[in-house]
Amino acid sequence: MARNKRAIPEINAGSMADIAFLLLIFFLVTTTMDVDSGISTKLPPWEPEQLENPPPIKQKNLFTVLVNANDQLLVEDEYAEIEDLRDLAKKFLDNNGNGECDYCQGIRSPLSSDSPQKAIVSLQNDRGTSYKTYIAVQNELVAAYNELRNELAQRQYGKNFDELGEEQAKQVQEAYPQKISEAEPLNL
Amino acid sequence: MSKFKKSTGGGTPAISTASLPDIVFMLLFFFMVTTVMREVTLLVDNSKPFATEIKKLEKKNLVTYIYVGKPKKNLQAQVGTEPRIQLNDAFARLGEIQQYVIEERNAINEAERPLMTVSIKADEKVKMGLVSDIKQELRKAEALKINYSTRKGEVFGEL
Numbered sequence: 001m002a003r004n005k006r007a008i009p010e011i012n013a014g015s016m017a018d019i020a021f022l023l024l025i026f027f028l029v030t031t032t033m034d035v036d037s038g039i040s041t042k043l044p045p046w047e048p049e050q051l052e053n054p055p056p057i058k059q060k061n062l063f064t065v066l067v068n069a070n071d072q073l074l075v076e077d078e079y080a081e082i083e084d085l086r087d088l089a090k091k092f093l094d095n096n097g098n099g100e101c102d103y104c105q106g107i108r109s110p111l112s113s114d115s116p117q118k119a120i121v122s123l124q125n126d127r128g129t130s131y132k133t134y135i136a137v138q139n140e141l142v143a144a145y146n147e148l149r150n151e152l153a154q155r156q157y158g159k160n161f162d163e164l165g166e167e168q169a170k171q172v173q174e175a176y177p178q179k180i181s182e183a184e185p186l187n188l
Numbered sequence: 189m190s191k192f193k194k195s196t197g198g199g200t201p202a203i204s205t206a207s208l209p210d211i212v213f214m215l216l217f218f219f220m221v222t223t224v225m226r227e228v229t230l231l232v233d234n235s236k237p238f239a240t241e242i243k244k245l246e247k248k249n250l251v252t253y254i255y256v257g258k259p260k261k262n263l264q265a266q267v268g269t270e271p272r273i274q275l276n277d278a279f280a281r282l283g284e285i286q287q288y289v290i291e292e293r294n295a296i297n298e299a300e301r302p303l304m305t306v307s308i309k310a311d312e313k314v315k316m317g318l319v320s321d322i323k324q325e326l327r328k329a330e331a332l333k334i335n336y337s338t339r340k341g342e343v344f345g346e347l
Contacts, residue, residue: 013209016209017205017208017209017212020209020212020213020216021212023216024212024215024216024219027216027219027220027223028219030223031219031222036244036245036248036251036307036335036337037242037243037244037245037337037338037340038236038239038242038307038335038336038337038338039239039241039242039243039335039336039338040243040305040333040334040335041334041335042332042333042334043323043326043327043331043332043334044327044332045330046324046327046328046330082343125316125320126316127315127316127317127320128315128316128317129315129316130312130313130314130316131237131310131311131312131313131314131315131316131319132237132312132313134316134319135237135238135239135312135336135338135343136237136239136343138239138336139239139240139241139338139343140343142241143240143241146241184320
């Protein structure tokens, strides 16, 4: 049978490139490259009843940051600019008032925090504070912790905090535990 | 007696385009793999604030999104200009957040539930009052891991 011997005609693949280009352009247009990123925090669990006896915290171990509806800052009862917040927070956290913290490099002022473990940053904002300012303040406070951790990691291990192994990272983290407490917003 | 024949004609030989489809396919596969299609249509303005101390959100299936912002221009006639909350494809009231978060959590398999993160994508012009209310609702729903979605960049723009 002559019919079966006939070769199958080859399909012209010349337009394959066009088809692929079409698909390519579609995906190029729909693609969004942005990776979701942001500042991570943890909320305290919901407790309907207020604690009857909140644990006593010395005033000097509290770093109070107030933000009003006009996005102005009051840090430790003094006016402050947001640009200065990071340094103020670092000074407070690294103060080492009672001398227990042998890796701190603070000035050991008796009026500031005892140790990084006891230091608490207290953030209070107004209901009218803009989200932008709130994020800026959060960012600066987190940056203060990150810088302190980085400096300690550099001194002890000669590496950045991000590059440390799990065990070492945990140690550095415990050396500067991140304690940012947020109060309910008020109308300041 | 020319053993080495000069190629006839001075013109440059045509480059073979046979491998063009392969190259294009390679690009195509790259974009197919990296592409992330927007699952929701935004009903609210969403220009996120800048921050430097950011962490990347991994494991997209463990992340729940809450959008907050002023309704888009073409919707303002119906819903006004006050900042609103958007869950999935619809505006929502504050009271619906708890239900939404619990439903989202139930959709995740049990072992990974503690890792669930709620990403708050709020517009930078939103007031903290609304964001705090959302945070209270999240606390009631026991969704304690949150992430304020931001863009990477300098903070001190025009504060």
